[in-house]
Amino acid sequence: MAQAEPAQTTKVWQAFSLGSALLAAAVAKKGLNTFWQRATGKNPPANPADPDVDVWEAVAWAAVSGTAIAIARMFAARRAANYYVRTTGKLPGDLRRDDQDAKSAPAAQS
Template sequence: MASSSKVWSVFSLVAAVAAAAVAKKGLNTSWRAATGKNPPANPADPDVDLWEAVAWAAVSGTFVGIARMLASRKAADYYTKSTGHLPPDLVRDDQDADSAPAPQS
C-alpha cells in the first residue's frame, strides 16, 4: 500500500502543477487581451493600482484553484480506473441524503 500511496502522491502532484501552469498561461494571455497590459508580477507592490491587484488576485486564484481541482479529480478518476480502487487517503463524499446519517441533536 505504501508504494501505491507514493505513486498517487506523485501522480496527483504532477497533475495539479501542470494544470496550474496551463491555467496561469491562459490567464496571462487573457489578461493582456482584456487590459492591454501584462498582469501584475507582484500584486502587493504599492505601485500596482489597487483595483488591478484585487482583480488579478481574485481571477488568478479562482481559475488556478479550479484548474487544480479539476486535474486532481481527473487524476483520481484515472487512478481508480487503473487500479480498481480509490487513491489512498481519498474517501467517497457520500452526499446522498438517503444514505447520510441522521443529524445529532
Template sequence: MADKQLEAADSSKVWGVFSLVAALLAATVAKKGLNATWKAATGKEPPANPADPDVDIAEALLWATVSGTLVAVARMLASRRAADYYARSTGKLPPGLGADA
C-alpha cells in the same frame, strides 16, 4: 500482512507523485492562459506582485480573485481526472480519497 502494507505505501507514493504532477501541470497551463487573456483584455501585463503598493488596488483585487480561482479550479479538475484514471487503472480509489462521511 506486511505485503499489504508495503503495497499500500507504494500505492500512496505513486498516487502522491501522480496527483502532484497533474496539479502542477494544470496550474501552469491555467496561469499561462490567464496571463495571455489578461494581456489581450487589458493591453498590459498582469501584475507581477499584486501586493505592490504601486499596483492599482482594483487591478490587484481583480487579478488575485481571477487568478486564484482559475488556478484552484484547474488544479481541482486535474486532481479529479487523475483520481479517475488511477481508479480505472487500479480498480480502487487513490489512498485518502473516498466517499464523504
C-alpha cells in the same frame, strides 16, 4: 477491516496527483496571462501587493487567478483520480467517498 494500501501505490498516487496539479496550475497561469494581456492591454501584476499597482487591478488579478488556478487543479485532481480508479479499480486512500448524499447525511443539529 479494510486492508491498507501498499506504500508504493500510495507514493505513486501522491507523485501523480502532485504532478497533475502542478501541470494544471502552470497551464492555467499561462492562459490567464494571455487572457489578462488581451483584456487589459497590460501584463498581469507581478506583485499585487506593490503600492504602484492599482488596488482594483490587484484585487481583480487575485480573484481571477486564484479562482482559475484552483478550478484547474481541482479538475486535474479529478482526472488523475479517475485514471487511478481505472488503473487500480479503487480510489486512492485520501479520496474515499465522503457521503455527500443528503438522504444518508445525519440530520442537522440546532
